[in-house]
Amino acid sequence: EEASKIVTPNNQSQLEINGGTYATDSWTNVTPKILTHLGMNKHLQQDHPLSIIRQRIVNYFYAAYRNQRGNPLFSVYDKLNPVVTVQQNFDNLLIPSDHVSRQKSDCYYINEQHLLRAHTTAHQVELISGGLDNFLVVGEVYRRDEIDSTHYPVFHQADAVRLVTKDKLFERNPGLELFEETWTGSIANPKRILPSSKFMDQTKQPCHTLEAVKLMEHEMKHVLVGLTKDLFGPRIKYRWVDTYFPFTQPSWELEIYFKDNWLEVLGCGIMRHEILQHAGVHQSIGYAFGLGLERLAMILFDIPDIRLFWSNDSGFLSQFSEQDLQKLTKYKPISHYPQCTNDLSFWLPPDVEVNEGFSPNDFYDLVRSVAGDVVEQISLVDKFKHPKTGKSSVCFRIVYRHMERTMTQAEVNEIHKNIADASVEQFNVQIR
Ligand code: FA5
Ligand code: MG
Incomplete structure (x- = not known):
């Protein structure tokens, strides 16, 4: 009785979520249990390990990038609504319409047009369209997945975007260009078949000059290695691995060596120029990355089970403190x-x-x-x-x-x- 009431939200014709009303349809697969995670905001809860990691990342970016007046260049968005459209989560990011990540078996759909964001990258285009060029997005994401000590259907990500113009990027090398002279500047036919992972050129996009891509790559990797060392200490072993994302080209993953294993901690790359064009930005090149907060926190605090991040037990929460962000106390199993x-x-x-x-x-x-x-x-x-x-x-x-x-x-x-x-x-x- 009880169970069937819980597991069949599909019987409802409407769902009320975060003040919005959504008609359910054959795509609806969010469960009431999953919906309880909305608004929990563990990444903003005082003394919570995820909040400590968030502040470490934000502070690192505030310090790494400042304007002439000494103010932080990056702005932070950590309270955006996790209910997003299919367009935000996939289409805007050039994720092909038949891509596996769109499947009902992998995402929590509210209906055919809406889902709980599967990555914080979903907010990238609206923020760029709004005129931002340096920002971080932090929040929880939802993915249907298996169950074990490192997988939970809700986890947290931090995403970042940095856009730079020709003058800024080539400050000390005037005369260099962001875009190839031969490139016409027109948006590629959006209906054309997108290059799949196997055929994506890992060197650069046709529109960009090699020098622009190399400089951006260098700056991005330098900052991300800096963040990694800030978190894990200067002796941490890391490596860059080529990878594929539909929204960046070239793309990489950063892996760190931890307890005899290489562990992927983030994905990143040079933003696809079509995305910027669609958002109204024509004269900049950008880098973007996304990382998982739980993975970092589990290593930094020695937290053995991902479910602990959802614990309200004071025996867990009282062990961590924001008082001194640099001092990372190890978790002591109760x-x-x-x-x-x-x-x-x-x-x-x-x-x-x-x-x-x-x-x-x-x-x-x-x-x-x-x-x-x-x-x-x-x-x-x-x-x-x-x-x-x-x-x-x-x-x-x-x-x-x-x-x-x-x-x-x-x-x-x-x-x-x-x-x-x-x-x-x-x-x-x-x-x-
Ligand atoms: C993404 O989600 C991309 N949006 C990242 C990105 C953004 C790439 C911008 C390029 C530009 P991925 O699914 O690999 O990629 O997840 C990114 C990070 O989230 C991973 O490196 C990992 O740290 C974390 N992550 C992914 N899946 C899980 C999981 N099931 N549990 C915990 N952390 C996870
Ligand atoms: Mg990955």
Whole structure:
């Protein structure tokens, strides 16, 4: 009863979110549980580790870029509404209409035209159109994903854009140009087929001069390595990896070496000039980047589980303080309560298979809606097709652990049963 009420917002014809009213449709897949995260603003909560990281990043940019009067060049937007349009999140950023990141199985859609932003880059074009040329955007983003200690469907990003004109970029080398002489300056046909990752030229966009791109690349990498060293100390090991984003060219990821592994901390690149043109900017070149706050915070504070960022437990929050931003205290686990593992196996309806009529992400959302944050991990441990009936069977392993107390087996069994009941109701499966 209870579960079905929670997991089927689709029965509603309208959703009220942040003061806006949205008609639901076949794209609607936000759950009430996910919607509770709007307005929590963990990145603005005093003494919260995400707020400390935000301030460190902002202060670094304030210090790195100043105008002649000594005032910070960058402005900060950290309270923008996470409800955005498909145009803001994808179209404005030249993300192809068939790109995987648009899929219903990856995003939280409110309806066909609106979604909870999947990256803070969604605000880039409106801010540039409004006349800004140096800004940071900080906020939470929403992505449908698996469940484990480093994945949560809501996490935080900081994005930045810096635009410079020819005079500024070539201050000390007058005579150099941002754009190739041979380039006509016209916006490429927006309907033309966009270069895919494999065919994107990693050197530069046709419109830019090599010297403009190289100078911007150098400045951007210098600033980002500076930020990394400011956060992790001067001896941190890092490397740049070529990558592809539809909205930058060339593009890179910065990885840092941490506990015997290379960990991706940000994506960045030279902004696609079409994006600037659409936003009314014709005489500048820009760089942009986006980074994840939880990843940085987990390393800096030694926080072992991403769910802890949502904890209201004073045993967690009282450990951190904004008093001295430079002093990063390591997290001390309050204690480790025992895990409890239960498997759930069921037959999918006839003619339905994993990723064909049944998406594991739909199941993960159901589990989060029913069980909340006591689920630490879920994995698909087994799937097979019955040779006679042709029906598919799946088995999910669910690991339960409360972060602040020990759960009894009876309590876990009850939640597990609720998940099973809700699965039958929502996916028409048969429990084995
Ligand atoms: C983006 O979201 C791009 N918008 C970044 C960007 C902006 C590139 C501007 C170029 C110009 P990506 O999906 O890789 O890219 O995420 C960026 C960062 O967010 C990652 O490097 C990582 O630090 C963080 N991140 C991504 N997914 C997760 C996740 N599931 N959990 C925690 N952090 C994540
Ligand atoms: Mg990435």
